[in-house]
Amino acid sequence: MKIRVLYEDNIKNGHKNYTTIEIPDGDYSVMLDIDYEQRLTQAKPEKKAEVKRCETLQEMFDLINNKEYNHWRRYHRHLGKPKTPYRKDDQAEDETDVMDTFADNSQEIERNLQDEYESVCQWIRTTLGKKQDWADMFIAVRIDGMSIRKYASSIGVSENNITQKLKRAEKKLQGIFKNRQI
Template sequence: MKIRILYDNKPTYLEVPDEDCTVMIDADYEDRLSSAEDKETVTRRSVQEIIDERFNKPEYNNWHKFDRHRGMPKKPFRKDDEAEDEIDHMDYFPDNSDEEAREKQAEYEYICEIIRKNLKEKQAELLIAIVMDGISVTEYARREGVTVGAISHRMETAMKNFKKVFPKSSTFPSSQG
């Protein structure tokens, strides 16, 4: 016999031997019979009815309780004589771009602080400008008034010193320590 069980509002079908089903039907019947006031109204139920009452209905109710507000947001109230509005509903969803920008800026400042604390000032500024800010070596050399070779050499020295302080890379974001 196939039994349908719901989980996360999706059905799963189980194949159960008929002998096990009769045991379940008899146990359910005896349990309801002992607690019923009018014993003549109690009838045997199918296995699917028992599963629906004991498992599927509470599972659905729990799912529905938490997920009922997901999906299309409610439209604003309009009267029958008003024309249907043609809005795209984007104002119903929060805009987290400011928060994300603040988090990225905080992360950037935290990493810059670590670099400045552990390296010499010129090496720290060089690493921050080239690695973090994405300035090209040529542009940085022009800004400093030195050759590209000199900046490349300084970059190698700065990276070597940085690797002495931080020998392994971390997989955790800086906000987690």
């Protein structure tokens, strides 16, 4: 008797490549009974009535093959032929782009950086307390990178005034930060 078996290694780009195995003739009722009992125990209680005993060995292996193929397909369904090939050498055995399997966590990184930025700004505002203009100035100039000249012209004061306030804010923040770490 010949049966067709599907191995996961033989699934190429979604196409099934069966391996034919020749086995000696004989009574396979024990094997079919064991398979039926295993599928019956694995079935959900409401689906147990739908589980049928396989009549032939090939029918049993077809069920196994479909399960194996569906498992392979579930894992590989999002891997396709890339628009630009990842490999530049002419190896045609793998037509998927390896980079498609890596997770894209750029949005998570952006959210974490934004959360960190907001927590630092909140710490500066609470530390400087009543001097909210110092806090806004420090965040704009030292963290956001705005020039002193541009910030001074945006609020309508002299650059010297901003420089002096900035030095005082830095000194106060450094003192509190050093004491906080100890």
